[in-house]
Amino acid sequence: MAVKEILKMGHPLLYEKAQRVVNFNTPELDALVQDMFDTMAAYDGAGLAAPQIGVSLRVVIFGVEANPRYPDVEAVPTTVLVNPEITVLDATEEGAWEGCLSVPGLRGLVYRPRRIRYSGRDPRGRPIEREAEGFHARVVQHEVDHLDGILYPFRLRDLHHFGYESELFPNPAEADEPAARE
Numbered sequence: 001m002a003v004k005e006i007l008k009m010g011h012p013l014l015y016e017k018a019q020r021v022v023n024f025n026t027p028e029l030d031a032l033v034q035d036m037f038d039t040m041a042a043y044d045g046a047g048l049a050a051p052q053i054g055v056s057l058r059v060v061i062f063g064v065e066a067n068p069r070y071p072d073v074e075a076v077p078t079t080v081l082v083n084p085e086i087t088v089l090d091a092t093e094e095g096a097w098e099g100c101l102s103v104p105g106l107r108g109l110v111y112r113p114r115r116i117r118y119s120g121r122d123p124r125g126r127p128i129e130r131e132a133e134g135f136h137a138r139v140v141q142h143e144v145d146h147l148d149g150i151l152y153p154f155r156l157r158d159l160h161h162f163g164y165e166s167e168l169f170p171n172p173a174e175a176d177e178p179a180a181r182e
Helices: 027-042 133-148 171-177
Strands: 047-049 059-064 077-098 103-121 127-133 163-164
Touching: 027 059, 047 133, 059 103, 059 133, 077 127, 077 133, 103 133, 127 133
Parallel strands: none
Antiparallel strands: 047 059, 059 077, 077 103, 103 127, 103 163
8 A cells, every 4th residue: 555644733634523434344444544554654653543644534553562763662452443432441640751643753741541441443343342551551542532633732731841852852762761851
């Protein structure tokens, strides 16, 4: 398929609520998912939402094995999640530095619920339901936010904890430490 252009913060589509997928197991949905994986891999992403490549559908992908942008995080299973829903299981919030392919070169300290359950469908329409915590939960919440027109800078509590990666983290390994340099 193809590596797509990633829309940047400021593009109006990124601020809209994406539409639910109603047709599963289609060549169009399969092509979208493949384009998303190709694009995520090309930019070393941990996840990607369809609106980031200009498609207003409730589709996210995520997965981390070994990623140079996140070298010290635990593995996250490679997943395609269509029409996702999130239920908070533990509202205790954890702060960690987030980045985004739509906000390149910047990171911000974002607080999110520690443990969640997420559900949805795969591209064939089969149900998916999992519990997640830590980085896995953070990635899912970040990507699902995109489907509701929310970018991580909107969740910042203090703009002193938002800036360019090169300034915030002269030692790149610090970027993956929870609440590092808080």
